[in-house]
Amino acid sequence: MVNAPSSLLQLAQAAQAAARALAKASPAAKARALQLTAEKLRTEWEGLEAANRVDLAQAEATGLSKAKLDRLRLTARIRDDLIGGLLQVAEMPDPIGAIESLTVRPNGLQVGRMRVPLGVIGFIYESRPNATVEASALSLKAGNAILLRGGKEAWHSNRALVQVLQASLIEAGLPAEAIQLVPTPDRSAILEMCQLAGLLDLIIPRGGKELIELVQREARMPVLAHAEGVNHLYVDAGADLESAVAIAVNGKAQRPSTCNSLEKVLVHATEAPRFLPRLAAAMQAAQVELRGDPRTRAIIEATAAHEEDWSTEYLDLILTVKVVDSLEEALAHIARYGSRHTEAICTNTHPHAMRFLHEVDASLVLVNASPRFNDGFQLGLGAEIGISTSKLHAYGAMGVRELTTTKFIALGNGQIRD
Amino acid sequence: MVNAPSSLLQLAQAAQAAARALAKASPAAKARALQLTAEKLRTEWEGLEAANRVDLAQAEATGLSKAKLDRLRLTARIRDDLIGGLLQVAEMPDPIGAIESLTVRPNGLQVGRMRVPLGVIGFIYESRPNATVEASALSLKAGNAILLRGGKEAWHSNRALVQVLQASLIEAGLPAEAIQLVPTPDRSAILEMCQLAGLLDLIIPRGGKELIELVQREARMPVLAHAEGVNHLYVDAGADLESAVAIAVNGKAQRPSTCNSLEKVLVHATEAPRFLPRLAAAMQAAQVELRGDPRTRAIIEATAAHEEDWSTEYLDLILTVKVVDSLEEALAHIARYGSRHTEAICTNTHPHAMRFLHEVDASLVLVNASPRFNDGFQLGLGAEIGISTSKLHAYGAMGVRELTTTKFIALGNGQIRD
Numbered sequence: 104m105v106n107a108p109s110s111l112l113q114l115a116q117a118a119q120a121a122a123r124a125l126a127k128a129s130p131a132a133k134a135r136a137l138q139l140t141a142e143k144l145r146t147e148w149e150g151l152e153a154a155n156r157v158d159l160a161q162a163e164a165t166g167l168s169k170a171k172l173d174r175l176r177l178t179a180r181i182r183d184d185l186i187g188g189l190l191q192v193a194e195m196p197d198p199i200g201a202i203e204s205l206t207v208r209p210n211g212l213q214v215g216r217m218r219v220p221l222g223v224i225g226f227i228y229e230s231r232p233n234a235t236v237e238a239s240a241l242s243l244k245a246g247n248a249i250l251l252r253g254g255k256e257a258w259h260s261n262r263a264l265v266q267v268l269q270a271s272l273i274e275a276g277l278p279a280e281a282i283q284l285v286p287t288p289d290r291s292a293i294l295e296m297c298q299l300a301g302l303l304d305l306i307i308p309r310g311g312k313e314l315i316e317l318v319q320r321e322a323r324m325p326v327l328a329h330a331e332g333v334n335h336l337y338v339d340a341g342a343d344l345e346s347a348v349a350i351a352v353n354g355k356a357q358r359p360s361t362c363n364s365l366e367k368v369l370v371h372a373t374e375a376p377r378f379l380p381r382l383a384a385a386m387q388a389a390q391v392e393l394r395g396d397p398r399t400r401a402i403i404e405a406t407a408a409h410e411e412d413w414s415t416e417y418l419d420l421i422l423t424v425k426v427v428d429s430l431e432e433a434l435a436h437i438a439r440y441g442s443r444h445t446e447a448i449c450t451n452t453h454p455h456a457m458r459f460l461h462e463v464d465a466s467l468v469l470v471n472a473s474p475r476f477n478d479g480f481q482l483g484l485g486a487e488i489g490i491s492t493s494k495l496h497a498y499g500a501m502g503v504r505e506l507t508t509t510k511f512i513a514l515g516n517g518q519i520r521d
Numbered sequence: 522m523v524n525a526p527s528s529l530l531q532l533a534q535a536a537q538a539a540a541r542a543l544a545k546a547s548p549a550a551k552a553r554a555l556q557l558t559a560e561k562l563r564t565e566w567e568g569l570e571a572a573n574r575v576d577l578a579q580a581e582a583t584g585l586s587k588a589k590l591d592r593l594r595l596t597a598r599i600r601d602d603l604i605g606g607l608l609q610v611a612e613m614p615d616p617i618g619a620i621e622s623l624t625v626r627p628n629g630l631q632v633g634r635m636r637v638p639l640g641v642i643g644f645i646y647e648s649r650p651n652a653t654v655e656a657s658a659l660s661l662k663a664g665n666a667i668l669l670r671g672g673k674e675a676w677h678s679n680r681a682l683v684q685v686l687q688a689s690l691i692e693a694g695l696p697a698e699a700i701q702l703v704p705t706p707d708r709s710a711i712l713e714m715c716q717l718a719g720l721l722d723l724i725i726p727r728g729g730k731e732l733i734e735l736v737q738r739e740a741r742m743p744v745l746a747h748a749e750g751v752n753h754l755y756v757d758a759g760a761d762l763e764s765a766v767a768i769a770v771n772g773k774a775q776r777p778s779t780c781n782s783l784e785k786v787l788v789h790a791t792e793a794p795r796f797l798p799r800l801a802a803a804m805q806a807a808q809v810e811l812r813g814d815p816r817t818r819a820i821i822e823a824t825a826a827h828e829e830d831w832s833t834e835y836l837d838l839i840l841t842v843k844v845v846d847s848l849e850e851a852l853a854h855i856a857r858y859g860s861r862h863t864e865a866i867c868t869n870t871h872p873h874a875m876r877f878l879h880e881v882d883a884s885l886v887l888v889n890a891s892p893r894f895n896d897g898f899q900l901g902l903g904a905e906i907g908i909s910t911s912k913l914h915a916y917g918a919m920g921v922r923e924l925t926t927t928k929f930i931a932l933g934n935g936q937i938r939d
Contacts, residue, residue, distance in 0.1 A: 325913040346935035353937035472933030493924040495743040496914035506910040515762035515890025519771035
């Protein structure tokens with residue numbers, strides 16, 4: 104390997120050339136590469152596990168936390184999920200070249216929009232090696248090339264997975280350079296990628312707040328980032344309280360380290376005396392620490408909530424609870440403290456459901472369902488490359504469509520402008 | 522007026538509050554404000570003309586070019602165009618709250634996307650005062666607030682127009698702060714706007730290359746910018762040459778200062794001997810200077826084209842011509858020198874039309890029509906706030922839809938995640 108700067112520049116140039124070829128690739132070839140990857144994950148699993156064991160051994164030696172080790176581990180279940188996801192993406196309709204609504208102008212010009220790839224995507228992510236396969240699959244289906252900068256803990260796993268992906272591309276007659284792993288998984292590679300304007304059309308950072316802020320500050324090209332999820336559940340007057348407790352427990356405790364977990368509960372004052380004791384019992388069973396405002400603490404035992412609790416994403420078994428007097432107060436609280444990620448209401452009152460849906464500004468707004476559904480797979484996108492909380496281009500889970508754009512096309516027979 | 526920084530911050534905060542109110546405004550109120558503006562443009566035209574005359578007198582005194590004076594002038598034709606545009610935007614379906622494809626997931630959860638406003642738009646533009654009305658109308662229809670930073674030459678005109686717009690908002694029961702003019706039309710206001718992350722959701726710069734690059738470099742929020750248009754017409758073997766000449770003349774000479782004008786012609790070698798003399802005669806009649814590669818200059822009189830000619834946007838009565846041997850050569854030339862703005866082919870060969878449409882990467886790709894159609898009004902968007910040549914969020918003419926986004930919504934009856 105030559106020195107990093109020229110090497111990364113060369114990778115990006117090769118990716119751009121591959122992206123131009125991929126933009127013209129047949130839907131069948133792209134689907135074939137995805138199917139081949141699924142096959143190879145099964146047939147070459149032992150080798151992938153061996154590479155993963157090298158990463159796991161190194162990580163254990165350096166004292167990585169158990170949670171991080173778990174995220175690093177390639178298990179049979181992850182393999183099966185990846186295979187299922189690859190086959191699902193392979194079978195989805197190919198988006199590229201589709202023409203949306205060709206309409207006829209008064210002068211006879213036919214005007215429409217054709218879906219096209221974005222070009223080259225820079226994807227910067229942390230320890231989960233399965234993201235390597237998921238992001239590559241979506242990028243390929245969308246006709247893009249992708250430059251993957253995974254975490255250094257997952258280096259051997261990522262390299263082995265990219266070898267499988269590239270072998271599949273070649274076997275399907277597509278350029279291997281469409282999926283490339285950045286060979287220097289350190290911070291300098293991130294900063295370098297941020298400078299590759301004209302070569303990278305988009306950077307998607309997925310990881311901690313510090314990583315995302317770094318990329319947003321340094322990148323000279325568009326960035327699609329997801330911020331933290333300070334997610335609320337508002338339990339309305341007259342809501343089904345059994346369902347509200349189940350949704351709160353699922354939202355908080357099913358997988359508390361994820362950005363779509365529940366962090367705050369707001370409950371209408373008329374329901375608080377009946378709802379809060381049931382919530383407290385269920386949360387105690389789930390080993391969740393409760394914090395509360397004074398009105399909550401008058402009804403159940405909870406630590407006193409401080410001002411910063413209302414804007415904190417715990418990503419842990421902690422939940423803060425507040426009693427409110429109206430839907431309006433809940434809406435105002437969410438507008439002030441929410442992070443535009445995932446917001447939910449439990450209600451049986453139709454106008455309240457409609458107001459909440461229309462007025463809450465968040466990437467996913469739910470009525471009578473768990474915030475944990477804010478996930479590309481759960482929402483029906485097949486898979487996701489991240490959840491955007493910026494509003495430009497994509498707001499919410501990003502699947503294949505969010506990795507494309509549209510250009511205008513016009514078909515004439517000699518039209519000129521008056 | 523207090524000092525500029527705090528004043529601009531206050532304007533932006535008031536705009537954000539107005540945006541929240543506007544996001545909930547009824548479609549009828551927004552349409553009413555647009556209709557009232559159209560009415561007032563007619564009834565209060567004399568006052569607007571008087572304000573415009575102050576700008577024109579100052580501009581003449583400072584020696585502004587005739588072309589710039591023309592762009593500054595509010596004429597009866599511009600008034601009528603603005604009125605027509607306002608009424609057309611008023612009558613368009615209101616995009617906000619529309620739900621796209623509510624589908625049912627296997628667990629019964631109904632998932633869809635709801636169209637919502639972006640929030641607050643910063644619009645930075647140069648001398649044309651009609652842009653004040655066009656941008657405000659699109660922003661209002663899309664449920665956004667807009668902070669207008671017009672050029673200082675148009676200060677009195679813009680202020681008078683914004684007074685009309687704000688009076689219409691108030692009469693329709695909407696917050697006047699949804700449309701505001703930045704009171705310091707100098708460069709420092711641009712830099713300040715670029716720092717208002719968290720208050721401005723988007724900045725759209727429209728003007729010269731220097732302005733756009735400044736905003737792209739400084740802005741701490743997403744920017745939708747249009748770069749220059751190095752636009753080509755490829756005349757294929759077997760094309761209708763009469764139509765090709767008409768399209769070339771229309772593209773080049775109808776309004777040469779616009780970004781959708783034609784700058785380069787590529788002609789297939791088999792047509793060059795018949796096409797080029799006809800092109801030269803027509804361009805001479807339109808007072809267009811021709812530059813050409815050696816093969817062109819072997820057939821017609823033209824200045825020798827230099828390497829930089831192929832990538833230059835003249836915005837003037839200059840056209841550069843090249844003879845190519847194939848569609849492939851034309852596609853490669855466009856990929857190398859084009860600016861992804863507007864690209865056209867004249868052809869009668871269906872597979873060539875299809876290849877050009879699919880393979881050329883530009884915000885508008887045309888077959889047998891003039892590049893001058895790359896304009897929101899001409900493409901049927903009602904009006905436009907600019908033409909984006911970046912691919913994220915909007916690629917090409919930006920109308921009402923491009924000033925909105927979608928959020929996910931999910932309707933359940935107690936669903937939780939397994």
